[in-house]
Every structure is written in C-alpha cells, then in structure tokens.
Amino acid sequence: xxxxxxxxxxxxxxxxxxxxxxxxxxxxxxxxxxxxxxxxxxxxxxxxxxxxxxxxxxxxxxxxxxxxxxxxxxxxxxxxxxxxxxxxxxxxxxxxxxxxxxxxxxxxxxxxxxxxxxxxxxxxxxxxxxxxxxxxxxxxxxxxxxxxxxxxxxxxxxxxxxxxxxxxxxxxxxxxxxxxxxxxxxxxxxxxxxxxxxxxxxxxxxxxxxxxxxxxxxxxxxxxxxxxxxxxxxxxxxxxxxxxxxxxxxxxxxxxxxxxxxxxxxxxxxxxxxxxxxxxxxxxxxxxxxxxxxxxxxxxxxxxxxxxxxxxxxxxxxxxxxxxxxxxxxxxxxxxxxxxxxxxxxxxxxxxxxxxxxxxxxxxxxxxxxxxxxxxxxxxxxxxxxxxxxxxxxxxxxxxxxx
Numbered sequence: 556x557x558x559x560x561x562x563x564x565x566x567x568x569x570x571x572x573x574x575x576x577x578x579x580x581x582x583x584x585x586x587x588x589x590x591x592x593x594x595x596x597x598x599x600x601x602x603x604x605x606x607x608x609x610x611x612x613x614x615x616x617x618x619x620x621x622x623x624x625x626x627x628x629x630x631x632x633x634x635x636x637x638x639x640x641x642x643x644x645x646x647x648x649x650x651x652x653x654x655x656x657x658x659x660x661x662x663x664x665x666x667x668x669x670x671x672x673x674x675x676x677x678x679x680x681x682x683x684x685x686x687x688x689x690x691x692x693x694x695x696x697x698x699x700x701x702x703x704x705x706x707x708x709x710x711x712x713x714x715x716x717x718x719x720x721x722x723x724x725x726x727x728x729x730x731x732x733x734x735x736x737x738x739x740x741x742x743x744x745x746x747x748x749x750x751x752x753x754x755x756x757x758x759x760x761x762x763x764x765x766x767x768x769x770x771x772x773x774x775x776x777x778x779x780x781x782x783x784x785x786x787x788x789x790x791x792x793x794x795x796x797x798x799x800x801x802x803x804x805x806x807x808x809x810x811x812x813x814x815x816x817x818x819x820x821x822x823x824x825x826x827x828x829x830x831x832x833x834x835x836x837x838x839x840x841x842x843x844x845x846x847x848x849x850x851x852x853x854x855x856x857x858x859x860x861x862x863x864x865x866x867x868x869x870x871x872x873x874x875x876x877x878x879x880x881x882x883x884x885x886x887x888x889x890x891x892x893x894x895x896x897x898x899x900x901x902x903x904x905x906x907x908x909x910x911x912x913x914x915x916x917x918x919x920x921x922x923x924x925x926x927x928x929x930x931x932x933x934x935x936x937x938x939x940x941x942x943x944x945x946x947x948x949x950x951x952x953x954x955x956x957x958x
Contacts, residue, residue, distance in 0.1 A: 806841035839899035846910035846945035855954035
C-alpha cells in the first residue's frame with residue numbers, strides 16, 4: 556500500500572505541474588494590451604512634466620508635450636493584437652490522462668510487477684511447501700516448486716539470518732537445482748553459525764565433495780577425517796569420504812572406507828553388492844585388480860584369406876543372459892593367433908563390472924571401419940558360455956561372417 560500511495564502522490568504532483576500554470580493564466584484573464592500600457596505611460600509622463608514646470612525645471616513644456624504625443628503616435632501598432640482565449644479546465648484532462656497512462660505503462664513494462672506478484676504468491680505458498688518438505692509421505696516437490704521454495708527461504712533469511720535450519724534447507728535446494736554457488740554459500744553460512752552441528756558438517760562436506768575446486772575437495776577430506784575420528788561407524792561419513800577419495804584419485808583410502816562399510820552393513824543389505832563393485836573398480840583404477848579374463852583369438856582358413864589390410868578388433872563380453880556388453884575392448888588389427896586380457900577397467904558402466912560376473916561369453920569381431928555396430932561382411936567368432944571365477948581363459952575362433 557505504501558508503494559502505491561507513493562505512486563499516486565507522484566502522479567498528482569506531476570499533474571499539478573501541468574495544470575496549475577494553466578489555471579493561473581485563466582484567472583489572470585487577457586493580457587494587458589499595448590495601447591493601454593502606452594496610455595498609462597503617457598499620463599504618467601504628463602504628470603511629471605507638470606510637476607517639473609511648477610518647480611521651474613522645465614521652461615518649454617508645450618514642446619515637450621508635443622514631442623511626447625509624437626512618440627505615442629509612433630508606438631501605436633499597425634493592427635490590433637489578437638485576443639487569445641484562455642485555456643479551459645476541461646482542455647487539460649486529456650493531458651493528465653495521457654500522463655497517467657504513459658507512466659503506468661512504463662511501470663508495467665519495466666517495473667517488474669509480474670515478478671513482485673510471483674514473489675507474493677510464493678510467500679503465500681511457503682507454509683504448504685515447508686509442510687510437504689517435512690512430510691516424507693507427501694508428494695515430492697517439482698523443480699519449479701523447489702525453485703519457489705528457494706525464493707521463499709532467501710526472503711525469510713533476510714529477516715532472520717541466524718536460522719540454521721533455513722540455511723541448511725536452502726543449501727539442499729541449491730543441490731537439487733545443481734546450483735553449486737547457492738548450496739556452498741548456504742551450508743558455509745550454517746557452518747559458521749554452528750560448526751559443531753553434525754548435520755551441518757555433513758551437508759557442508761557433501762557440497763564440498765561435489766565441487767570442481769580441488770581446494771574444496773581437500774577441505775571436505777579434512778572435515779570428514781575429523782568426523783571419522785569422532786565416530787568411525789557413521790556410514791554416511793564413510794560413504795562421503797570414500798567418494799571424495801575416489802574422485803581425487805586416492806583409491807587406497809576409498810577402498811579402505813568401503814571395506815569398513817561392508818563390515819558395518821547388516822547381512823543381505825542391498826548396498827553390499829554396490830560396495831563390492833565400487834571396491835573392484837577402485838582396485839582396477841589403482842592397478843591392484845586381480846580379476847582378469849584372458850582371451851586367445853584364432854582365425855579360420857576362410858577368415859584368414861579374407862583378412863583386410865586394416866581394421867579394428869572389437870571384443871565384447873556378456874553374461875550370456877543380457878545382450879548388453881559388460882566389458883568392451885578395441886585393438887588394432889594385428890597378427891594371429893592373438894592373446895590379450897580384459898578387466899574391470901574395460902567395464903561399460905561402473906554398476907556392471909567384469910569381476911561381478913559368474914559366467915561369461917566372449918564375442919570377437921573384425922570391423923573394417925571400427926564401428927561398434929556390426930556391418931555386413933564383418934568376420935566374427937563367439938565362445939561358449941562358461942563359468943568365470945576371475946582367472947579363466949577363453950578361446951575364440953573367428954569363423955563366421957555377418958550376412
């Protein structure tokens with residue numbers, strides 16, 4: 556209301572600047588004519604001449620009077636001045652209306668009224684959004700609703716910047732929206748307010764582990780190690796420590812954290828297999844992986860005669876049930892027989908590792924253009940489905956041709 560009152564007062568002042576001068580002109584009536592002014596001056600001058608003659612200052616008064624009359628005649632205009640009609644009050648109404656319309660139009664175009672109305676709507680929705688966030692059974696917020704929640708939280712924090720829960724919630728909103736700046740700044744502010752709060756420390760450490768800044772990653776490592784020293788059974792801290800170490804290339808620390816988590820998890824926990832695959836992948840990255848699949852490839856006489864001068868050897872490994880390869884490797888075409896090995900570093904996805912397979916089927920194809928999709932005329936060979944424990948050797952003969 557205060558804003559709109561100010562707008563009304565300003566418009567009234569601008570309209571007054573337009574109306575008042577014209578109103579004053581109307582009250583004054585027609586301007587004094589030139590003849591009337593000359594006549595008044597003539598009478599004043601005659602009166603002065605009479606006074607001067609009476610005092611003996613002027614001796615030739617008739618001559619001066621005649622000269623004054625001649626000047627009066629010379630100053631008479633050739634035609635009468637046109638009388639201008641004063642402006643009426645109603646003639647000013649269109650100008651005032653135009654002023655109001657143009658002013659309001661510019662405000663509606665550039666003043667951000669739509670944004671203000673959206674902000675007011677968000678303020679009205681904040682209790683409902685907070686309730687849905689707190690209720691695990693409530694319908695999850697959409698991305699638009701999460702953005703609205705973030706706007707409402709920033710508004711609330713303008714009034715109470717020591718509300719730790721709101722700072723943490725704003726940090727989680729930033730993470731959900733992939734806004735690293737908002738998330739980091741929000742959790743950093745909460746951490747400054749209460750550095751001993753475990754939830755604040757965990758949230759801040761998680762944000763720092765996701766950062767692309769190496770300094771943030773180092774700070775996260777220091778925070779997580781302190782938390783592990785306080786409680787070495789906290790699975791969330793161990794998970795963050797392992798993830799952060801893996802991303803920084805510290806595979807030994809990542810493996811150690813995941814192995815501790817395996818010991819802490821109950822039997823038949825679904826996270827066990829994920830941890831085992833993560834450990835295997837970290838070992839593979841560190842060069843400690845012992846699970847390897849050795850493959851020997853030979854050519855049939857027909858394939859030998861049709862061997863191209865250049866090409867690529869494409870090797871894929873499946874579990875025999877799912878046609879999507881678990882591991883893939885490409886080698887330049889060379890002499891046969893050929894021997895090589897595959898391990899978890901050749902995995903297509905970190906969720907599906909070669910070391911997790913119990914049976915394997917190997918397919919070897921000679922590609923002319925190096926494409927992953929088989930082309931007509933490509934020679935290939937497949938092994939039988941056989942058990943795999945991590946040390947087996949598979950033999951494949953290339954003896955078939957893609958139709």
